[in-house]
Amino acid sequence: MTSHRIRHEKARVDFGRPISFHFDGKSYTGYAGDTLASALLANGVRMLGRSFKYGRPRGIVGAGAEEPNALTQVETGAATIPNLKATQVELYDGLTARRTTGWPALDFDLKSVSGRFSRFMPAGFYYKTFQSRALWPKFEHVIRQAAGYGSAPEEADLDSYDHSHRHAEVVVVGGGPCGLLTALNLGRAGLNVTLLDEQRELGGWLLSYPHAIIDGQPGYDWLKNIIAELRSLPRVQIFTRTSAFALHDLNLIQAVEQLQDHLPLAERSETSPRQRLHRIRASHIVLATGAIERPLVFGNNDLPGILTASALTTYLNRYGVAVGRRVVMQTSNDFAYQGACDLARAGCSVVLADTRTRPNTVWEQRAHAAGVDVRPGYAISGALGSRAVKAAKLVKISADQNSISGDGPTIECDALGSSGGLSPTVHLYCHDGGRPHWDEEKLAFVAPAMGRAATGIYCVGGITGTFGLQPALMQAHEVSDAVLAATGKASVGERRSIETDEPNAIPARRIFRVPDGKVEGHGKKAFVDFQNDVTAADIHLAVRENYRSIEHIKRYTALGFGTDQGKLSNVNGFAIAAEALGKSIPDVGTTTYRPAYSPVTFGTLAGPHEGDTFEPKRYTPMHASHVARGAVFENVGQWLRPQYFLKAGEDQDAAIRRECIAARRGVGIMDASTLGKIDLQGKDAREFLNRVYANSWTQLAPGKCRYGLMLDENGMVMDDGVTACISDEHFAMTTTTGGAARVLSWLENWHQTEWPDLDVYMTSVTDHWATAAVVGPKSREVLAKVCSDIDLSPSSFKFMDWREGTVAGVAARVFRISFSGELAFEVNVDANYGYHLWEALLAAGAEFDITPYGTDAMHLLRAEKGFIIVGQDTDGSMTPFDLDMAWAVSMKKPFSFIGKRSFARSDTAGPNRKQLVGLLTEDPSIVLAEGAQIIEAPEVNPPVAMLGHVTSSYFSPELGRSIALAVVRDGIKRRSPEGQNAGRDRLFAYFGGQTHRVQVVSPVFVDPKGERQNA
Amino acid sequence: MLVLFCPHCQEKREEEEFGYGGEAFRIRPASPDTADDDTWADYLFMRTNPKGWNWELWSHATGCRKFFVVKRNTATNSIAGSWTLSDGRKVYDAEGGSQ
DSSP states (O other), rough: SSEEEEEOOTSSEEEEEEEEEEEEEEEEEEEEEHHHHHHHHTTTTEEEEEOOTTTTTTEESSSSTSSSSSSSEEEEGGGOOEETTTTTOOOTOOOOEEEESSSSSSSSBBBHHHHHHHHHHHHOOHHHHTTTTHHHHHHHHHHHHHHOOOOOSSSSOOOOEEEEEEEEEEEEEEHHHHHHHHHHHHTTTTTOOEESSSSSOOGGGGGGOOOEEETTEHHHHHHHHHHHHHHOTTOOOOOOOOSEEEEEEGGGEEEESSTTTTSOOOGGOSSOOOOEHHHHHEEEEEEEEOOEEEEOOTTTTSSSTEEEHHHHHHHTTTEEEOOOOOEEEEEEESSSHHHHHHHHHTTTTEEEEEESOOHHHHHHHHHHHHHHHOOOEEEEEEEEEEOOEEEEEEEEEEESSSSSSEEEEEEEEEEEEEEEOEEOHHHHHHHHOOEEEEEETTTEEEETTTGGGGEEEEEEEGGGGSSSSSHHHHHHHHHHHHHHHHTOOOOOOOOOOOOOOOOOOHHHHHHHOOOOOSSTTSSBEEEEEETTEEEEEHHHHHTTTOSSSSSHHHHHHHTTTTTTTTTTHHHHHHHHHHHHOOOOHHOOOOOOSSSSSSSHHHHHHHOOOOOGGSSSSSSSTTHHHHHHHTEEEETTTTEEEEEEEEOOOOOOOHHHEEEEEEEEHEEEEETTTEEEEEESTTHHHHHHHHBBBBSTTTOTTTEEEEEEEEOTTOOOOOEEEEEEEETTTEEEEEETTTTTTHHHHHHIIIIIIOTTSSOOOEEOTTTEEEEEEEETTTHHHHHHHOOOSSSSOOTOOOBBBEEEEETTTTTEEEEESSSSSSSEEEEEEEEHHHHHHHHHHHHHGGGGGGGEEOHEEEEEEHHHHOOOOOOTOOSSOOOOTTTTGGGGGOTOOOOOOTTGGGSSSSHHHHSSOEEEEEEEEEEEOOOTTTTTTEEEOOOOOEEEEEEEEEEEEEEEEETTEEEEEEEEEEEESSSSTTTGGGTTTTTEEEETTEEEEEEEEEEEOOOOOTTTTTT | OOOOEEEETTTTEEGGEEEEEEETTTTOOGGGSSOOOHHHHHHHHHHOOOOSEEEEEEEEEETTTOEEEEEEETTTEEEEEEEHHHHHHHHHHHHTTTO
């Protein structure tokens, strides 16, 4: 076994607490504090999967969010979570995980065969091969199976999730040394500080470098002290295991806090959430997100056992795991030295190839003292091995250009670490539009320290390219003081220099791709992006095929896709593309950084907004009555309305038929409480109505009601409803159920922005009134039993009148209006009496077999009368004239009401408009589909001119046949009898692959003279 | 998600409390019936739609229901301020209207 435990006291794992876990069906032991990755490495598990495209063996590369390979499926059944990075999964007792790649089996992967044919699978392979739609279905099944990573759970999620909304004066993202020091400076000054860190414990990269000396103290002691003081500050809140994954406009940070993922399944609470989404509005944000080491690109650099140098160091120092015994490293910079020294002191043999001919002399001396074999001017041009790294091929590279100047030894090894420099974690800085800039000296895309101070965003430490500990800590002081100055707080404590034992850094070598002496594409595969199997040769190929923009190169090669979002690969990819394009790196630029920084489960994003709490539900006061009478409900906006009432032995159609017949022949009752109701008062309320409705309100006397069409400024119908005149300065408007809120906002808009001089006040009273519509020839008799103070006689209480009185002992407004065409009374009472009213009317109507009916019957009854439903029979392109409702438009009103002028627009006034008609099928039993197309001839030979479509369609119990409403070009002239002349009323409706002969008729099918409603 | 200041409630609130009302200070022709087609079409259909500072109408839909104006940069989402309709009009005019 090559990788093994080194039990040293600085490790952040508890060797006294062994933990057993299962991976791919085998049992292993790790320790409290391990990640799944560190425990697997400690157990000698190297190969964790196969690569995406070529099926090459892959192992762990990184030690945190940057990990591209080690995607694991954790737990099973409903608790399973796909694609967790083993480097971020905290080990707990009984943890069960498996690899997500390698099909059909890890040891034999079908794709590894394709690896041998890889010159046939270049960048853009899928684009090129499957452009033929005929071929794709044949390949899709195999490719999908071979290409997948983890699988989503098939059962419902057992866990609950929580959302937290908070405000902070300052949010500090990142709990490394800079973030901690900044939070301390700000917290000491009394600011409300929220500190977020994605790891189990605070400390950031310092946890991987325990030998650092800060301010004369060992690094861990310095950490312990600063954390203790932070925790003692009352206005500082610290969240660990909390990953800030998005930064949005106006300083909104989203972060996900893992509350239970680290606990054994048996210890997890069912009553508390698994994860919590924090949405934090911050006046100031300090990004101390650090940097991620990128590897160098060289031949066979994807073999298991090849990691970033910093990952090797982290596994050793933080987790007590040496990934190998014979370690070869290569670096372009100073950062790999500490790890090399630590590995050598831990007993590994370490060869460090420094691509610079002149390394940092202080580090060189320290490395020699630790027993590291430093080879200046050397690089690793390729790794050897098949399932794991076995050796490294060293070459001499020239001092001034990235080319081979001489041969070097091949050194056997079982672990290989490389460092190509640090890439600042600028993601959050860029989410809301910030762009990083290329720092040629630091060889990194960096964010400025003062960030966007004008909007309260600051950056400190590695993210700014300040990679040395001492200068970074001093920068933390500066940024702290800038934030304090911006908030008007005085700084507390002195800002003295903080010394560390870190030597002054010298410049890194500018190298991304280590040369192998061959033309790109002819040597061993050199991977840039492991997760997407993108090689340096792929990027060169994309450029040869004339992809110029880095955004296009990304999409063509898949560079930077996937769960790691290119955290290791992007800068190398950009640099290789720049070289191939003959441009500078800043000219090539970066791709766009978008949320989320790391994957977030849908459950967390949804939080508690699921099931009953997904959206508020609105119930009418009569709801309990409906439930008791077998109502089947439908959602209308947020309202629950009875759709129909089922009696024993009935199906939906039978129920609707029974309800319709009751309303037409006897008496029905409908809950109309959901209609939007707006109370308008003021001296100019009448004038206001004249302006917002198409018809005239000038003559409407108290005690009278009128139907109105509300138009938008294009002259198109947007809402309709009945408005009653309560008094000269007081009107009660009703709107459609779904349009209530929109109409109120529309009216307010016009009043406030255009006509603030009008004295009118609007109040939504939808919820204040409950409405029962008593409908049918016997409705008067029913109402008479519970109402004694209103004269209900036809001569006194006429159609479109309203009266104030007492119904069932309750003060009521009774409107004699009708949406069914029958004699009908709509009784409105205080909503608190709605249930009482409903029950009283049902009791009074019992002798007449009063029948509650729902929205289905309501729709059918109104369609028989040709009454439109705005939004069903209209679609925002219908004028009152298209609806044949000129009677509802008053062109003589002095004020040019909303929409009037647009009637004269050439398109609105022109011919060939779609207009409302009725349709009768030749075969009365056929009910047309709503949405069926209206065409001229029975033959369907595309292209077919579409004359219109069916908007409403039912089987009418009253007529014993089907009826439909439709909008048809020039429909009004086509209606029988006028349209019969030229046979223009004969058309066809097409749906479900069949054409049906239809006749265009008036949309009023029942009682065209209105005798019933006027009875 | 924006944070907007309602000049009537004197409160900074999350965007979900507000409704967007489009470009502010559009003028309805004084006598639509005599406005020619071009004038009417311009009023109906044309908007400035700038990249940069934009005066826009918002309503505090779940609050006071009042409409007010916000000067927002459409490219950066920076917000210069919120005003009541009448106060905003003065600032807008002082800036030279839509310029």
